Amino acid sequence: MALLxxxxxxxxxxxxxxxxxxxxxxxxxxxxxxxxxxTMEDAPGVGLAAPQVHFxxxxxxxxxxxxxxxxxxxxxxxxxxxxxxxxxILINPVIEALSEDMELGREGCLSLPEMSGxxxxxxxxxxxxxxxxxxxxxxxxxxxxxRVVQHECxxxxxxxxxxxxxxxxxxxxxxxxxxxx
Ligand code: NI
Numbered sequence: 041m042a043l044l045x046x047x048x049x050x051x052x053x054x055x056x057x058x059x060x061x062x063x064x065x066x067x068x069x070x071x072x073x074x075x076x077x078x079t080m081e082d083a084p085g086v087g088l089a090a091p092q093v094h095f096x097x098x099x100x101x102x103x104x105x106x107x108x109x110x111x112x113x114x115x116x117x118x119x120x121x122x123x124x125x126x127x128x129i130l131i132n133p134v135i136e137a138l139s140e141d142m143e144l145g146r147e148g149c150l151s152l153p154e155m156s157g158x159x160x161x162x163x164x165x166x167x168x169x170x171x172x173x174x175x176x177x178x179x180x181x182x183x184x185x186x187r188v189v190q191h192e193c194x195x196x197x198x199x200x201x202x203x204x205x206x207x208x209x210x211x212x213x214x215x216x217x218x219x220x221x
Pocket of ligand 1: 148149150191192
């Protein structure tokens with residue numbers, strides 16, 4: 041396992057359209073997945089797309105804490121871990137909006153460290169793709185879970201969240217934004 045270097049906004053790998061993965065069982069893909077998990081956990085982040093670690097391939101991983109946005113933040117780490125969703129590995133994902141409803145929510149990205157902004161995303165989506173063992177994944181998601189999937193899959197089409205923002209008024213450094221709260 042190895043920590044991978046994360047590309048930051050401006051690096052050309054983040055602007056390109058990533059290629060589909062032909063064989064999810066390719067040992068190189070398996071190793072990439074393991075390294076991406078380690079890199080995401082180290083960062084830490086809730087999601088990571090392969091182009092962010094310089095591999096222009098259609099692969100994302102994410103782990104959405106269940107309590108995020110829907111429940112008050114737990115005050116201890118045990119509760120936090122108990123609420124964690126399993127890690128999802130999604131190869132060649134396809135997203136379909138299940139309703140036209142969109143919601144604004146604050147997003148950050150490991151490729152734009154220490155910054156965030158309000159981004160409109162579909163509230164309800166269906167996503168399909170392949171898992172780490174080539175198994176079919178077909179799920180519906182709402183709220184923060186849906187937001188994370190949309191954010192990560194955008195990376196596969198060369199889209200970073202500021203490109204989705206309706207206004208840059210809410211965009212900035214987290215440390216400064218916190219001062220205004
Ligand atoms: Ni991102």
